[in-house]
Amino acid sequence: MAASASLSVSRLLSTTARLPISSARSAASLLPYHKPLSSKSSLSFKPLPRLKPIKFSTKTTSTITAAISVGDKLPEATLSYFDSAGELQTTTISSLTHGKKAILFAVPGAFTPTCSQKHLPGFVEKSAELKSKGVDTIVCISVNDAFVMKAWKENLGINDEVLLLSDGNGDFTKAIGCELDLSDKPIGLGVRSRRYALLAEDGVIKVLNLEEGGAFTFSSAEDLLKVL
Numbered sequence: 001m002a003a004s005a006s007l008s009v010s011r012l013l014s015t016t017a018r019l020p021i022s023s024a025r026s027a028a029s030l031l032p033y034h035k036p037l038s039s040k041s042s043l044s045f046k047p048l049p050r051l052k053p054i055k056f057s058t059k060t061t062s063t064i065t066a067a068i069s070v071g072d073k074l075p076e077a078t079l080s081y082f083d084s085a086g087e088l089q090t091t092t093i094s095s096l097t098h099g100k101k102a103i104l105f106a107v108p109g110a111f112t113p114t115c116s117q118k119h120l121p122g123f124v125e126k127s128a129e130l131k132s133k134g135v136d137t138i139v140c141i142s143v144n145d146a147f148v149m150k151a152w153k154e155n156l157g158i159n160d161e162v163l164l165l166s167d168g169n170g171d172f173t174k175a176i177g178c179e180l181d182l183s184d185k186p187i188g189l190g191v192r193s194r195r196y197a198l199l200a201e202d203g204v205i206k207v208l209n210l211e212e213g214g215a216f217t218f219s220s221a222e223d224l225l226k227v228l
Contacts, residue, residue, distance in 0.1 A: 066194075066210055067177025074104075074203050077172035079141065079165035082150040091165070093172065097203040100136040103224060105197035106173070108180055108214040109189055110144045110152040119195065119216060120156065120164075126221035127161035133228040135199075138162045143170045143192045167193065180213055195219055199227065 068074070074097060080090045096102055105123060107115035120140055123130070127138055138161070142149065146166040153164045167173050173193040182189040197219035199207040207227050209219040 066196075066208075067175070068205060068208065070205050070208050072205050074200055074205065075172070075175040077167070077175055079167055079172065080146045081163065081165050082146055088146060094203060096137055096139060096163075097200050099202055101134050101199070101201050102137040102139065103130065103135055103197065103199055104139045104141060105195075105219060106141045106167075106178065106193040107195060108142075108182070108192045110142050110148050111155070112214075114214065114216050115142075116152070116156065119220065120158075120162065122221040124156070124158055124161045126225060129225060130221065130228070133225070135228070140164045141167050141172065141193065143167050143173055178210070197221075197224055199224060 074093050077093050078090050079092070080088060083089050096104075103123070105119070107119055109115060123138055123140065130138060140162050142164075144152075144166055145168045149164045149166045158164065170179065170191060170193070173179055178194045178196060180192045180194040182192055195211040195214050195216060197207075197209045198205055207224065209223055211217060211219050
């Protein structure tokens with residue numbers, strides 16, 4: 001069909017060439033007409049708006065600070081968890097630490113990579129060795145609800161090596177000044193806890209390894225074994 005159309009146009013043009021000028025103009029009027037664009041044409045194209053990149057917070061501090069330090073008494077707070085029967089239970093910081101040598105470590109979030117692959121498993125693996133050195137209780141704290149902590153525990157196959165506790169509203173985390181604001185991250189973590197590991201005796205902090213944000217450099221089970 002395209003070949004036929006091309007042939008027809010060719011015949012028309014050849015016929016036009018043999019016609020007088022006035023007839024040729026009439027024949028030429030049968031062809032499609034396209035008005036050329038001039039440099040002053042009103043047709044214009046607006047450039048697309050440039051998309052702004054997502055910006056993350058880059059605020060840093062020269063020193064890592066918290067509301068607590070070595071020698072301080074841990075503030076009282078209530079934490080929650082599900083027991084082996086699936087019943088929701090609560091406990092307090094004082095009941096976990098009174099008259100005991102206890103390790104409390106915090107993670108920014110359950111199921112997050114570093115927390116699931118390194119931090120928590122490290123304490124589970126070293127729990128027997130830590131307890132052989134006099135540690136009575138090993139507690140993992142996260143600003144997650146108790147349902148998430150229960151699912152995380154089951155997912156990692158943890159028994160009673162480490163007690164996973166929910167600081168769901170972040171009350172304990174705020175009390176010790178260890179909030180980690182991740183609201184600028186698109187993953188939706190919001191305000192969580194900075195990563196840390198501490199050793200307390202009778203509720204008094206003896207060792208505090210507080211990381212910068214969610215970094216994992218010196219808050220492992222191995223780091224606490226070195227000071228026991």
